[in-house]
Amino acid sequence: MNQLLKLEITIKNLASHRFIHNVATLQVGSFLGNFIQAGIGIFLARMLQPERFGEYALAIGMASLASIVLGSGIQDAAANLLGSSYARKDAEETKNVLAFTIKITFFAALLTILILPFLPFISRALYKDFWIGIYAAVIVIASIFSVSFFSLSTMALQAVGKIRGMMMLAVSDQIARYGLALVFTAVGFGVLGAVSGHLIGAVILFFVSAAIWGWVQRKETILPSLWTLIKHAGTVSIKKYFGFSFWVAIDRNMGNLFMALPVVLTGIYVANSEVTFFKLAFGFVNLALSMLGPISVLLNMEFPKMMVEGGGKLARNFIRVSLYSMGLSVLLVLGAIITAPIVFKFFYGVNFMPSVKYVSGLFVYGALFGIGVGLGPMWRAIGQVKISIIINLIILGLGIPLGLWLIKSYGLWGAVIMVTLWFSVSHLVSFFYLLRKLKTT
Known part of the structure; x- marks a missing residue:
């Protein structure tokens, strides 16, 4: 009876903890958003x-690679700086950080636009299909609206x-973009419609987000108006924040690169239909693992606060979060493997059943994925993102040629x-490096 009482008290304490409550809220949003994306993806695949x-x-x-400089690395870096300035109630610093974000995003968008004309020619060289590059260019333009x-x-x-509110905005983004993709595909426009x-969904959210900013800004006077930020972006110093933000952005976008490259490389040596089987298997496992995403998002602001508090709290919580997340990732990927045969047969249809065996093949990938949840936020918190970039560049430098050989030799199993x-x-090397670093500080 005493054990049950202790368990009840523990659960209540966890439920009342701000961090746990925020994680739970974002996990609900993550689940809803991913459920919408996966559900619509099923209809798209069948059509x-x-x-x-x-x-x-x-x-x-291709679009993910072309828009890599637009990736959320910029926002992650700014979120870290914004969290600190907001906690100090420093209105001037808050304005500078937000204006810097607008300025650097503008330059990233310009650079991305310069790449657009080359995408059809790249797709023709890699996949013998000019139209794939055109489709990619449309998605890149959508990304430009999304990062604003x-x-x-x-x-x-x-x-x-x-x-x-953050959760609801993210879910609305999924509904708008994927919902309209489904509508245009259903009426007969095919891949171009998708x-x-x-x-169009990104453009709609562009205006909705501007309206939401105005609503938040009226309640939080420390936040300037959008027009004030746009004007200030022209004069804000890039040098002050660029050193930190540049490396954080590259580090964060390494994750995007790791996610985008497998499908792009696979398409070089296998048929489009085979790419579909790998894409769906990889996506199905990542859908289950997406439940871990909110933890990483919130750690971007929690780890810097723990550093200020000191007393070894940062190291203890890093280990705890990493191990708990790894345990959760094992359960999530096992759930994906068990349910895959039913899900693919019932929802996708027999034409997509070859994906099931590749879901099982991704068990080790999924099981160890959780240990990486706190890596990005921790690299940023201790100011060692350059080390993370070096580790991942070495892995990609060796891994891309090896990966191409594996795909050419063993197809989708490669x-x-x-x-x-x-x-x-990447996860294991980074985890043990950070563990040693935290124990010596």
Whole structure:
């Protein structure tokens, strides 16, 4: 009886803890968003069938690489700085950080636009298909809209503690983009309709996010208006924040690179329909693992606060979060493997059943994925992101040629081995390096 009472008290304490409550809120949003994305993805796959869905998957992969400088690394770096300035109630620093975010995003968008004309020619060289590059270009334009006011509003909502609003905005983004992609595909526009849906949805959220910023800004006077930020962006110093933000952005975008490259590389040696089977298996496992995402998001602001508090709290919590997350990732990937045969047969149909065996093949990848949840936030908190970048560049430098050989030699199983090696080696090397670093500080 006493044990039950202790368990009840523990659960109540966890439920009342701000960090746990915020994680739970974001996990609900993450689940809803991913459920919407996965559900619509099923209909898209069934309408497009393996061959055309493979084109769509390759276009998404190419767009992810082309828009890598637009990735959330910029927002992660700014979120770290914004969390500190907001906690100090420093209005001037808050304005500078947000204006810097707008300025650096503008330059990143310009650089990305310069890449767009080359995408069709790259896709023709890699996949013998000019149209895949055109589809990718449409998605890149959608990404430019997505990283503007949408990302800025998300940062603001997180900084002021409106986690529920942050969650609802993220879910709305999924509904708008994927919902319209489904509508345009259903009426007969095929892959072009799917990517156009992403673009129109991103434009809608662009204006919705601007309106949300105005609502938050009226309640939080420390936040300036969007017009004030846009004007200030022209004069704010890039040098002051660029050193920190540049390395954080590269480090964060390494994760995006690791996620985008497997599908893009796989398409070089296997048919589009085969790409579909790997893409769906990889996506299904990552859908289960996405439940870990909110933990990493919140650690971006929690770890810097723990550093200020001192007393070894940072190291203890890093170990605890990493091990708990790894345990959770094992359970999540086991759940994905067990349910995969039913899910693929019932929802996708028999044409997509070859994906099931690759879900099982990704067990080691998924099981060790959880240990990486706190790595990015910790690298940023201790100011060692350059080390993380070096580790991952070495892994990619060795891993890409190895991966191409594996795919050429073993097809999709080679892609499974490649993904497992890339992520597992990266996570384990980084984890043990950080563990040693924290114990010596």
